[in-house]
Amino acid sequence: MFGCGKPPAAEPGVSRMHPDPVSACPTGDNQIALHQDTFQVEPDLPHLFDSSITDWDSGKMDGFSKWGTNHDDAAYDYVERSQVAPYWTMASQYVLADAMYPTEFGPSWTAHLALVAGTDNLSDQLALADFADGHNDCHSQPGTKTTTVDVHRVIRRDSGPYPCLDQFNTMAQLLDTAGISWKYYVASALKSFIWSPFAGIKYVHDGQDWDDSIISPQTQILTDVAQGKLAAVSWVTPNHADSDHSAAHSDTGPSWVASVINAIGKSSYWNTTAIIVLWDDWGGFYDNAPLPQLDFRGLGIRVPCLIISPYAKRNYVSHTQYEFGSILKFIEGVFGLSHLGPPSQGYTDGRANGLHNAFNFTQSPRAFKPIPAKYSAEHFLREPPSNEPVDTE
Secondary structure, eight states, rough: OOOEOOOTSSOOOOOOOOOOOOOOOOTOEEEEEEEOOTHHHHHHHOOSSHHHHHGGGGGTTGGGGOOSSTSSSSEEEEEOOOOOOOOOOHHHHHHEEEEEEEESSOOOOOOOOHHHHSSOOEEETEESSSSSSOSSSTTTTTTTTOOOEEETOOOOTTTTSSSOOOOSHHHHHHHHHHOEEEEEEEEEETTSSOOOOGGBBBBTTSSTTHHHHHESTTTHHHHHHHTTTTEEEEEEEOSHHHHHHHHGGGGGGGHHHHHHHHHHHSSSTTGGGGGGOSSSHHHTTOOOOOOOOOOOOBSSSSSEEEOOOTOOTTTEEESSSHHHHHHHHHHHHHHHHSSSSSSGGGGTTTSOOOGGBBBTTSOOOOOOOOOOSSSSSSHHHHHBOSOOSOOOO
């Protein structure tokens, strides 16, 4: 397995999450052999908007060799297969979507906004980018300003509005209006930090949803399922240690995901549930897939996606181009909801391909088979609530 990189890289490789062989590199680039790591030793690489632009390099996908201790091959990395065995099991039993792209170049905060709003546009010429501080939400210090990116992809720090936002709609308004229950599970006892986008949405933070629908700790998803309290729509985020993030130096992430899936799979909810597992950004690691450019925000560098359901196709790889708006479009379709807003205002749920080709709704619901994992659900239920920042990018 190989990837492309610009000199002075030595010999290149392929994405740690997408080990697809690359047959050739652009003139002047080297091939870099992919190397194996574990979660405990993976490097923590830059993954802001501007670093993803560098990696992308106008579609050449050869800028990854800039990063690392000595601008070496740190990005050309994959995780030892035994440490991600639960993900392989999920993919072999259900659907792997190998063309899922984030709405925007860049990091976690805007990715999580896109997963609840389908946009982060402030106008047709300007969008949010990166983040302002460790919270980037309605708890931020007075005077805090967000970072923005314009149609020319120029990043301007501290140029945007205070990060308690009311500039666009979210799924909270859409679901509340339709009387559909929802919950967002977040690790922080403060219900904030950059993986908790509703903490930066004024409608949610200042309303009843903050108490009723923003749930901490994240492990309550396990007890909610057991007690029959699962909402119609749920978002579940991990804590830092269980996040697969390089800086966490922990191998518990795959087991955490398996514990959530196993809880639902063994419950009465299974026959009416679809679970979408994905990562919010590429983490700085190499990928060879050129990015469809749909607007000035992106699409960003590809991320893995698993689709799990009693109606999901078996051992199926979907090559359909998905984006984060595809997940919102699926929710809207299931519940007969309108789109969040028009594409002309930056909303992506209308333009996105739906997830329907991953399912066969004419089949009888498949019986659930538990996902084997190293750590049990009890391991996670023993974890105390955390106020540790989940990520810095």
